[in-house]
Amino acid sequence: MPGLTYTAPTSVDAAVKLLAGSSGLAKVLSGGTDLLVQMRSGRMKPELIVDTKKIPGIMDIREENGGLIVGAATPGAVVEANAAMNKAWPGVVEALDLIGSTQVQGRCSLAGNLCNASPAADSVPALYAAAATAVIVGSKGRREIPVEQVPTGPGRTSLAKDEFILEFKFPPRPAHSGDAYLRFIPRTEMDIAVVGCGISVTLDDKGVCTAARCSLGAVAPTVLLVQAMADALVGHTLDDATLAKLDAAAQAACKPINDKRGTIEYRTKVAGVLARRAAKIAFDRASGKTVKAH
Amino acid sequence: MAKSYVSTTINGESAEYLCEPQQTLLDVLRDVVGLTGSKEGCASGDCGACSVLLDGTLVCSCLVLGVEAEGKSILTVEGVAQGDKLHPVQQKFLEHAALQCGFCTPGLIVASKALLDSNPNPTETEIRYWLAGNLCRCTGYDKIVRAVQDAGAVMRGETV
Amino acid sequence: MNYIDSNLKVVGTRPIRPDGVDKVTGRAIYAADTRASGMLWGKILRSPHAHARIVSIDTSKAEKLAGVRAVVTSADFPNIASEEAFVGEGPMNFRDLSANIMARGKALYEGHAVAAVAATTQAIAEDALALIDVKYEVLPHVIDVDEAMADNAPVLHDDMFTSGVTPKPAKASNIAKVVTFKKGDVEAGFKTAEVIVEGTYTTKPVHQAYIEPHACLATYGSDGQITIHSSSQGHFMVRAYTAKLLGMDIANIRCTPAEIGGGFGGKTLVYLEPVAVALSRKTGKSVKMQMTREEVFRGSGPTSGASMDVKIGAKKDGTIVAVNQILKFQAGAFAGSPIGPGCMCGLALYDIEHINVVGYDVVSNRPKVAAYRAPGAPITSFAIESALDELADKLGMDPLTLREKNAARNGSKTHYGVTHSNIGFEQVLAAVKTHPHWKTPVKTGQARGLACGFWFNIGGESSANVHINEDGSVSAATGSPDVGGSRASMGMMVAEVLGISVDKVRTTVADTASIGFTFLTGGSRVTFATGMAVTQAAEKVVDELKKRAAMIWEIQADAVEWRDGKAFPAGSNAGAFEPLDLAAIALKAGRTGGPINAEVSVNAQGAGAGFGAHICDVSVDKETGAVTIERYTAIQDVGKAIHPSYVEGQIQGGAVQGIGWALNEEYIYNDKGQMENPGFLDYRCPVASDIPMIEAVLVEVPNPRHPFGARGVGEVPIVPPMAAIGNAIRRATGVSMPHLPMSPPTILAALSAAGK
Known part of the structure; x- marks a missing residue:
């Protein structure tokens, strides 16, 4: 991997600029549990890695307007420990928990699982069922789309080169859900x-x-x-x-x-x-x- | 290619190293820092032999970039014992013969310690699922599970 | 001396192993942990094709890459003639082994080594591999054993004419040899049978899947002296193979055993060491090599897969009168499957009048097989023990009773000519009968399976020494790599003989220059054969200690008695002296004849065959085909457990490997003959949550040929699990399970085919 550069920007703007400015393959790193394996095997040869984990809020869970917002890079173990997520979306929590080992749980994220765009990704069917939306940031600003519009095929997503997912929104939960x-x-x-x-x-x-x-x-x-x-x-x-x-x-x-x-x-x-x-x-x-x- | 300077804490002591951006934390620990206790069994996160704690979280060091450790604290198997005093998990692995070849043992020691730190009295099922990412081909897991149960009892002060 | 009926103080206890602290603190040095000054990294280029002629190899671009120091191909190795080798486990031909570590003319499987590079970093070595230009002429390939035997199959070796048939075939084929074992008159036997069962069984190749990938560090000095640190089951084996494959003198090679991260038979041959030496010779630098997990799967040996037919005839009272068995074993790309043991082991458990067994050793385009725990036995026993279960049903007989009725006893003559002696199969079956697991009714929704297993166990050549150090502490060394705690059992036997506590004995594994020849760790031989050597060495030391005490006391040596680690006067006639302990005698060693030590080499005979029986309760999710192992008990005659914890560990580990073999492990090939699951993600070894506690029950029928009564224990436990689980699944579902692995899709398809 000649010329690989690693960066860990501390703001969305900086991250977007880095992605937009890259001439070769640029990859967003959250948990890395797929990306590092792909790099090691030679299937993926990025020139730039943008580690998003230092962006404020991207590793947090918060409530907003009756719904829940989960930062895109929040590790599985953190989501699993969150009482509000367990109460509202036990299926999502369990799905995320099924990804890999305890070790992988310490790193893996909803955004990584979704953007790796494997049809077998465990958390993704639960995200679809939950009607979650993905908040995407990029050079053209911010957009919010249903999660099912992110993957377009095996290993492919609808995200532009300079875009990444900042967070997921889970809608308010009606009674008897x-x-x-x-x-x-x-x-x-x-x-x-x-x-x-x-x-x-x-x-x-x-x-x-x-x-x-x-x-x-x-x-x-x-x-x-x-x-x-x-x-x-x-x-x-x-x-x-x-x-x-x-x-x-x-x-x-x-x-x-x-x-x-x-x-x-x-x-x-x-x-x-x-x-x-x-x-x-x-x-x-x-x-x-x-x-x-x- | 340019190497990155990383300042971190390894086994309680501040450490600095230079690494290439694609080098995993496992490569750095073994080849740069010279801590060879963490083992490479697969380099894909499937065997757990390279398990370390990163800011207290159990991870496979083969799935972490060396550069990501900047400002973080790493615990490897070499840091589990306090001086010459073995951690209860280490002591119980020995007493229960919970190792044969010993190659998976460093990862299992770190993972078991992490379990008992977060769940002092795990059930057999909880132990087995927590350790599912640590392959052992020698023991059939029986004595490992018993060693972890017994180490938990020691840490809870119930036995010695 | 024989200690079987002695009051033992150390043997049979559970001390902490001498290498334990190193292994729980990360200090133990495995092969990949070694370093040498100025060392290079070696990497191997492997064939992407299952079968291809190598037209040309152009290494010039790779050699020009900055940091690359050397490239080697088969041209850098002597082209050696066909010659049977007896330094590893199982049959091996030096010419084949040479062609296996570096393809010569043809690549015979995907992953076959075709060239190797040494460079200053791993990354450069990997980049250089991509610059080696190999021109291949891709040939048709064959993977499956039955297809490889077909008339129109692509032939791997145009000089392979089936041996063991007359007349010698005129046409080359993939059948390396046919072996036949006959006892009685099988046709006549079947005529007297009142009940007959027949079945066809298949098993898939499975990998030993040790967690430590192969690794070594080799240095070729300008004086022609070579040192090798590597992970193997036998450093003397590494030395012999490396010398032969490179045309060197054995005396010029010194092999040091690194800690070994699991082998199970898979590290009884070489892959990397001769290549590393060749690269080191070419560069003048130390060369380190380590396989990736993917290379381990693609390039190193699994055990055979097989296709087998079984026919068993019995009387209505359960007496088995005749058995016909045909076994076809995949050898991989070169001859040498464990077809011999395969033909012998399945029926060695039973006293049967008429037997006819025919075995085929068949090559195909897959990695050359390597030994795997009781090579051949688990495969053949899957067929025999499954068929026996069907026979029990057909007879309306309990499966344990059927086995009791036909069990081999002392004096039973096997179909391969050996008459059993000092075996404990009846005692094992008796232990099954009285075990709470067997006596407890099967839980609702579950079913129970029983199966038995046999392994010869071997003895052979071992060396050991025992030294009394200046302060009276004891050092013991053997030539047997410690794959699972043998340092502990060796030290315990020494301590027992010397009458001291085990923590006074430090046991190590010595390199090839520091101890006499020792055959590799395999065949469940170390506790038996090396144990015999180390016991005899300790006895010699005791004799010497008595002699030294006698000199100190100025009395006759035979007037000295040794007990509890001290010399005593043998009686009042000998004189009145204060006892002398090791320290006291060691202190005066200089004045009584010098250092006190002994080295003993043995060729141990009478290993004592091992028998086991496994009981397994399962539940089957009939909607998904998922099998849960609910309860598992493994009962085995171990002779005498020197360190019971490590004996139990062998049994538990073997059983769980068998569970993996039974349920999920297999090689999956695409239509190009390339392996699709070369990693722990999709080559599915059991994980902790798949498995219940494994109860290991030790039956101790002492082996009179070993000083403490030990017999080998490491291999028997992998023999019964596949049939035990298959029999349980059959009883749970009412559908036979003749094909491994019994993975969820296989089970669901079988249920669906049976209309369930």
Whole structure:
């Protein structure tokens, strides 16, 4: 890697200027748990690394207008220790917690997981289900987009060269809401998801679903937000018929590949299984039960 | 290429080094600073043999750039014992024969210490999940888990 | 002397190992931790192709890169003739080993070394690799063993004509040899069978996956003297192979064993050392080499994968009357799979009248296999022990009873000619029967599997010395690299013989110039064979100590008795003297004949075979195919546990490696024959949260050929797990599991195929 430069700017403006001024490949470093592996293997040869962790606020969690804002580079372990996030978005917290080992938890971030743009990223289906938005900063200023508009393909994002994510906004949580994320891996830890499923629901007083967002990971080139799964839930309690429809909708949405982590048949079938299981947890949480997913 | 000057604290003592921007903290510790206790088993964050504490947080030093340690405090396996007094985790690893080849041991010592610092009385399941990022191919983990449980009891003052 | 029935004070206790503090404080020096003044870094260029003719190698651009000091290819190594080698574990041919460490003419697998560079930094060495221009003519490749045996398969070696068949084939093939073992008349046997089970089983190659990648530091002096520090299971093996592959005298090479970060059989041959020496010779500088994890997977040896057919016939009362077994083992790119042990081990556990076993050693375009813990035995036992479980079901018989009924006993003659003696299989099965795990009813939603395993264990050549230091403290050294605590057990045997506490004995592993020849650490031989040597050395020292005491007292040596670390007059007739301890005798050593020490070399025989039985409870998520190991018990005859904690550790570690082999570990290849999972992320070794506590139960049937009754323990425990788990899954799901790994997609597909 000849000529690699590392910088750690202390302001958004400085970071954006550095990114904009780079002539070669410039990479934003948050936790580095993907970037350093890619650099070591030679798959990624940046000329400039912009470490964003010294930018004020980018490692913090705060409440604003009833919602929560999580700094883009906040390590997983910090999010997991945050009471407000655990209360409002246990599915997101659990999803982030599933990324890698304890060691990786000390570094990995939502922004890194999203911008690495792997279809198997654990936190991303949960972010999609949560209707989180990404606040993006760049030379042209600041913009806010739904998280599902960030990844555009494996390893590709909609961010311009001089842009990076500053923070994520999680909307205020209505009463009777719950979310969940489940993934399947061959071992109990340390694997990349073979299939992942995020579900967020809001129920009425009688347990009927009034709003739902559902997502699937590792079954298509990007994480999928699946409207048909949400449609299977909205207007229903979680009875067997609803679960069967959800399972079918999940399987129908899958466009997976055969690879070293799973087959098309396996991924498709397990997507349905995880959808049912995640929905149960999300509904239980929306009904006020405390449920541990893992 | 230009080297960066990094001022940091390693095992309680201030330390300075020059490193290249792509060098990982593991490379720096082993090749620049000369602390070879942290091991390279994979260089991709999958084995945990290079585990260190960075400002008290357990990380794989192969997934941290050397330059990122500027102004931070690093604890490696070499800094876990107090002089010639072994940390309870180290002592219990010895008593329980929780090591065979010993190559994963430095990472496991650091990771186990970090666990007991944050959770003084972990369940077996909590120990196993906390240590899931530390591969050991020799022991089958049984004696490691028992050593950590026993070290926890010592640190809580329940046994010696 | 034999101490089996003695009142032992040290052997059988659990002291802290002598190298322990170094290993928990980060002080222990492994090969990659070594440095030399002015050293260079060596890196290897590896073939991206599974099978290709090397048309040309142009190293000129790489050599011109600033910082590059040398490039070597196969042209820098002597082209040696075919010759069987007996310095490692398992069959090896020097010519093949030479071609394995540096491809000659053809690259035979993806990851095969084709050139190497020495440069001033690792980064420069890596950059230089990219500047080496290798022109390849890509050839068709073959990965799978059954495909490699097919008539139209691409042939790896045009001079490979199957041995072991008559007449000698006229056409070259990938079948290196066929081996046959017969006992009785198998056809007649099957005619008397009332129940027959048949099955086809497959296993995948699995890697030893030691956490420490291969590494070494080599220096070639201008006087032709060579020093090597490396991580291996045998520094004498490193010395012999390096000398042979470079055409040097053994006496000019001194190998120092660094601490070894796991081997499991995978460090019983060389990959880097001869290359590092060649680079050092060319540059005049020390050269350090260390593999990346990816190189370990792509370039070093897994054990064989296999395809096997089994047919077992039995009487209705459970007596097994006949077995037919065909085994086809992948050897990797060069001949030498563990097909021999594969043919022997699976059926060595049972006393069966009629047996016919045929084994094939088959090459294909994958890394050359290396030994892995009981080489061959886990593979064959997966087939036999799975088929036995099906037989038990068909007979309506408890799987333990079936094994008890057919178990090999002392005097049972095996199909490979050896008659068992001093074995403890019956005692192991009795321990299963009375163990709480076996007696506890299976929990709802779970199922239980049982399987057994056998390994020969070996003895062989070992050297050890014991020195009484000037102050009476004791130093002991052996030639056996310590892969799992053997310094502790060696020191304990010395302490027991000398009658002193173990902390008075400091045990080390000596380099090749400092101790007599010692065969490598493998075959579960160190506690047995090196233990025998060190015990005998300690006994010689005791004899000498008695002699010295006699001189001090001016009495006859046979009037001196040694006990509790002191010399006593043997009785009142001998005279009245205050006992002399080691310090007192050492103090006067100069006046009684000089330093007190002894070195003993042995060729130990009578290792004593090992038997084990594993009980495993599993639950299966039938919607995802995920298997959870709920409870696991491993019972094994260990002869005598010198240090029980490390014996248990061997059993627990072996069992967990077997669990990985059973459930998730495999090499995944793409259609170009390239490995797709060369890292710990997707080569899925068990992690701590995958595993329950592993209860190790030590059955002690002493081995009379060892002074303390020890027999090897390290290999047996990897033999039973695959079948134990497979049998449990079969009982949980009602579907047979003949293919490893039993990964979630495999299980779900099997359930789906069975309509479940």
